[in-house]
Amino acid sequence: MTVYSIKDLEKLSGIKAHTIRIWEQRYDIIQPGRTKTNIRYYTEQDLKLILNIALLNRNGIKISKIAKMEQEEILEKVAAISEINFENDVQLDALTLSMIEMDEYKFDRIISTNIQQLGFERTMLEVIYPFLDKLGLLWLTGSINPVQENFMSYLIRQKIVAAIDSLPVTTGHGIPKFLIYLPEGESQELSLLFMHYLLKSRRFRVIYIGKNVNVSDIQDAFNIHKPDFVYTIISETFIKPPVKDYISTLTKNFPNTHFLLSGYQVLTQNIQNEQFVTVLKTLDNTIAYLNRVQSSFN
Numbered sequence: 001m002t003v004y005s006i007k008d009l010e011k012l013s014g015i016k017a018h019t020i021r022i023w024e025q026r027y028d029i030i031q032p033g034r035t036k037t038n039i040r041y042y043t044e045q046d047l048k049l050i051l052n053i054a055l056l057n058r059n060g061i062k063i064s065k066i067a068k069m070e071q072e073e074i075l076e077k078v079a080a081i082s083e084i085n086f087e088n089d090v091q092l093d094a095l096t097l098s099m100i101e102m103d104e105y106k107f108d109r110i111i112s113t114n115i116q117q118l119g120f121e122r123t124m125l126e127v128i129y130p131f132l133d134k135l136g137l138l139w140l141t142g143s144i145n146p147v148q149e150n151f152m153s154y155l156i157r158q159k160i161v162a163a164i165d166s167l168p169v170t171t172g173h174g175i176p177k178f179l180i181y182l183p184e185g186e187s188q189e190l191s192l193l194f195m196h197y198l199l200k201s202r203r204f205r206v207i208y209i210g211k212n213v214n215v216s217d218i219q220d221a222f223n224i225h226k227p228d229f230v231y232t233i234i235s236e237t238f239i240k241p242p243v244k245d246y247i248s249t250l251t252k253n254f255p256n257t258h259f260l261l262s263g264y265q266v267l268t269q270n271i272q273n274e275q276f277v278t279v280l281k282t283l284d285n286t287i288a289y290l291n292r293v294q295s296s297f298n
Contacts, residue, residue, distance in 0.1 A: 002145065003041040006032070012047060012096060012144075013054040014089075020050065027067035029053065047100060052078045055093040082110055095131045099144065099152045107155050120163045121201065124194055125283065128156055132190070153190065160193040167200045176204050176293055179227035181218065182211035183246070188233045188263065195231060198287065202294045215249060222254055229293075230254065235263035243269050251276055262286065 006017045013020075023029045030049055032040040042050075052074050056066050059081050066074065082094040091110065098106040114123040135149060178199050182192055189211055199206045207225050209217065218230070230250070234243055243265045250259055251274075261271060262280040271279055280286040 002044050003033075004043075004047050006040055006042070009042055009047060009050050012100070013050050013093075015050065015054050015057075023053075023063060023067075027063060029063075029067055044100065048097065049074075051093060051097045051100065055081065055090060055097075058089055058093070091127050092131055092134060095127070095152075096134070099135070099148050102148060102151050104155060107152070111159055120197070124160075124197075128159075129283065132156070156190060157193065160190065160197060164193065164197050164200055167197075170200070170203045170205050174297065176229065176297060177207065177225060177227045178204055178229045178231055179207045179209065179218070179221055179225060180231040181209045181213040182233060184212050184214055185236050186211060186233060186263075188235055191233055191262075195286070198290055202290055204290075204294070215253060218250075219253065222257075227257065229258045229260055231260040231262075233263040234261065234265045236265070243271065247271060247277065260286075260289070 004012075006020060009015070009020055010017045024031065030042070030046045032042050032046065035041060049071075053063070053066050055078055056074065057063055061077070069077075078094070078097075081090060091114065094110050095107065097103075098110065111123065111127070114127050118126065135144070135152065180192060180195055180199070182188060192208075192211070196206055196208050207221060207227060209221050221227075222230075234246070247259070247261065255276075257276065259277045260280055261277060266279055267281060271277070278289065280289060
């Protein structure tokens with residue numbers, strides 16, 4: 001059985017530990033268990049209840065009224081609010097619940113509704129990426145387990161792949177061609193897949209060669225496709241070669257090709273824009289750059 005501290009509840013729900021204790025004492029909403037040394041702990045059911053209560057409370061329902069509701073009524077109201085309220089906090093709360101419960105149906109309903117209302121690109125930027133930021137923080141602080149993280153990552157991956165597959169393949173001459181990949185040891189597959197979507201939705205030609213790609217593999221793909229741009233993400237710590245040496249190898253092996261680079265290591269090691277290297281610091285930065293390239297060939 002997974003157990004949580006009151007600090008875990010605070011991180012996951014956004015409700016201060018002090019407030020949770022007041023709710024316990026004043027409204028008898030949940031009663032924590034106690035270890036033999038009298039330390040409070042909460043079960044997964046307690047966590048789900050607090051997440052639901054937090055969502056309702058943030059949407060204007062007083063805690064005194066929520067305390068009188070039956071469990072079924074709480075769940076019904078949460079479901080209704082999640083489908084009609086597209087404020088970021090509500091969507092993050094709802095996605096956090098679907099992760100804790102490992103509920104694919106709930107996740108699919110939230111994301112599909114957002115895609116219908118906002119479109120896929122905005123859903124990624126305004127809903128999924130903020131949720132992934134929260135997921136990373138929860139993972140670092142030990143508030144979620146690897147199974148829950150893997151569950152959500154897989155579902156998000158499936159959504160991106162489906163969105164990519166729904167777009168037509170661009171053909172013809174004179175259209176910019178992008179080769180995209182992850183170097184050996186990199187794990188940012190969701191970001192690379194979203195880049196694939198961004199490129200394809202702007203009618204660029206995309207050669208996606210996946211992850212754990214070495215320079216020799218890039219050379220093979222390069223010889224076949226002669227791409228105009230090569231995009232990669234460098235986030236993990238490179239032991240050998242250093243990031244600057246790796247980038248130098250790329251630019252030397254593939255002259256006159258424009259390299260687009262993003263990722264933590266690119267930013268922290270102060271990789272500079274050079275003649276054939278562009279550093280994309282943020283997602284907004286990346287989208288603006290792609291839009292400029294698109295405008296130049298239309």
